[in-house]
Amino acid sequence: MSNEPFDAVEIIRAKRDRAKLSPEQIDWVVDAYTRGVVADYQMSALAMAILLNGMERDEISRWTNAMIASGERMDFSTLSRPTADKHSTGGVGDKITLPLAPLVACFDVAVPQLSGRGLGHTGGTLDKLESIPGWRCDLSNDEMMRQLEEVGAVICAAGTGLAPADKKLYALRDVTGTVEAIPLIASSIMSKKIAEGTASLVLDVKVGSGAFMKNEELARELATTMVQLGTDAGVATTALLTDMSVPLGLTVGNALEVRESVEVLAGGGPADVVELTVALAREMLAAAGKPDADVEAALKDGRAMDVWRRMIAAQGGDPDAELPVAKHSEEIRAERSGVITGLDAMQVGLAGWRLGAGRERQGEPVQFGAGVELHKSVGDEVREGDLLATLFTDTPERFARAQQAISGAWSYGEQAPARRVVIDKITA
Numbered sequence: 001m002s003n004e005p006f007d008a009v010e011i012i013r014a015k016r017d018r019a020k021l022s023p024e025q026i027d028w029v030v031d032a033y034t035r036g037v038v039a040d041y042q043m044s045a046l047a048m049a050i051l052l053n054g055m056e057r058d059e060i061s062r063w064t065n066a067m068i069a070s071g072e073r074m075d076f077s078t079l080s081r082p083t084a085d086k087h088s089t090g091g092v093g094d095k096i097t098l099p100l101a102p103l104v105a106c107f108d109v110a111v112p113q114l115s116g117r118g119l120g121h122t123g124g125t126l127d128k129l130e131s132i133p134g135w136r137c138d139l140s141n142d143e144m145m146r147q148l149e150e151v152g153a154v155i156c157a158a159g160t161g162l163a164p165a166d167k168k169l170y171a172l173r174d175v176t177g178t179v180e181a182i183p184l185i186a187s188s189i190m191s192k193k194i195a196e197g198t199a200s201l202v203l204d205v206k207v208g209s210g211a212f213m214k215n216e217e218l219a220r221e222l223a224t225t226m227v228q229l230g231t232d233a234g235v236a237t238t239a240l241l242t243d244m245s246v247p248l249g250l251t252v253g254n255a256l257e258v259r260e261s262v263e264v265l266a267g268g269g270p271a272d273v274v275e276l277t278v279a280l281a282r283e284m285l286a287a288a289g290k291p292d293a294d295v296e297a298a299l300k301d302g303r304a305m306d307v308w309r310r311m312i313a314a315q316g317g318d319p320d321a322e323l324p325v326a327k328h329s330e331e332i333r334a335e336r337s338g339v340i341t342g343l344d345a346m347q348v349g350l351a352g353w354r355l356g357a358g359r360e361r362q363g364e365p366v367q368f369g370a371g372v373e374l375h376k377s378v379g380d381e382v383r384e385g386d387l388l389a390t391l392f393t394d395t396p397e398r399f400a401r402a403q404q405a406i407s408g409a410w411s412y413g414e415q416a417p418a419r420r421v422v423i424d425k426i427t428a
């Protein structure tokens with residue numbers, strides 16, 4: 001006879017039959033799963049029941065707290081500056097963390113960005129930064145605190161100690177068709193952010209073909225759920241709903257995206273990347289008590305670039321080093337004339353992934369120089385034969401499948417619809 005207070009089957013049955021789980025049931029099942037008492041196949045069944053039947057606000061909040069309690073909590077309260085963090089739900093060409101962290105740090109706000117690697121068609125911030133020669137992502141908590149105090153911004157790997165229950169559950173969801181459950185996505189993201197200990201958080205919730213959430217209604221529900229969780233935990237949390245139907249900027253791929261981020265830090269870069277960087281910086285600074293900061297000036301006058309250089313150097317990187325370039329390239333040309341009215345983010349992301357910018361299995365190396373450079377995007381007028389994109393890879397046998405993915409990505413018409421980079425803001 002076991003000494004456990006519940007058994008997994010009764011909890012699975014309860015959620016299957018649409019019952020609300022009690023706080024004690026939730027605490028137990030998350031803890032017992034982390035300890036290995038609840039088996040993977042049982043947690044898979046429960047995750048599917050949650051996906052199908054949902055959870056109420058207080059159930060999600062308790063689930064999040066149980067995942068936080070499975071690991072360590074960090075504490076930035078000893079820093080001399082307030083902390084502000086941003087989390088994006090992920091998209092194609094989303095390099096915003098790179099210019100954003102140093103930009104916000106210009107205003108004496110500490111920006112701890114615990115980032116991840118890409119999986120599937122979306123890129124990962126750590127993979128992008130590792131294309132800078134010498135840069136390393138594994139910092140101890142002490143190194144991280146020192147860098148936050150001295151430079152103001154750090155982008156590094158999340159340690160294994162934060163929300164280990166989520167790590168285990170996320171890997172399980174990935175292979176059981178249960179990633180897309182809003183209660184599970186919200187608790188997964190927010191458990192890590194709350195455990196990390198930031199005082200304020202801005203969420204960039206993406207919507208469109210290149211995002212997890214393909215329609216605005218679902219994205220709004222996810223954003224609202226996460227803002228509620230953050231607020232309930234005492235973290236000043238807001239969310240921007242942002243467009244991911246079109247890739248962000250004109251590059252997709254690790255070194256290519258670093259190059260574009262450096263252009264933004266030099267005061268240039270594509271308008272959508274600048275607009276989103278500025279919008280998120282304003283939100284983060286407002287949440288950190290600095291609503292009047294002149295963010296655009298810090299991009300134009302080189303202050304953000306100075307912090308970037310110090311941030312990269314502090315982690316062993318050489319900000320002046322040449323970035324890796326792929327060995328092979330191939331051009332994609334327009335097959336007709338017209339105005340580009342759409343450019344499908346998912347198809348471009350898939351092409352970048354197939355070229356080697358992403359990985360098919362966890363732990364595989366990525367190709368730093370691989371990816372897509374876009375020459376024409378929504379609103380541009382093209383003539384048949386114009387250059388639309390350049391594909392890059394070290395392994396040319398990848399070109400055919402990448403071309404297959406990207407060839408139909410552009411749509412044409414008479415007039416492009418106006419693009420809203422920031423669709424809405426969600427507050428508590």
Ligand code: URA
Nearest residue numbers: 170184185186188189
């Ligand atoms: N990112 C996470 O950390 N968790 C999810 O469930 C989805 C995206």
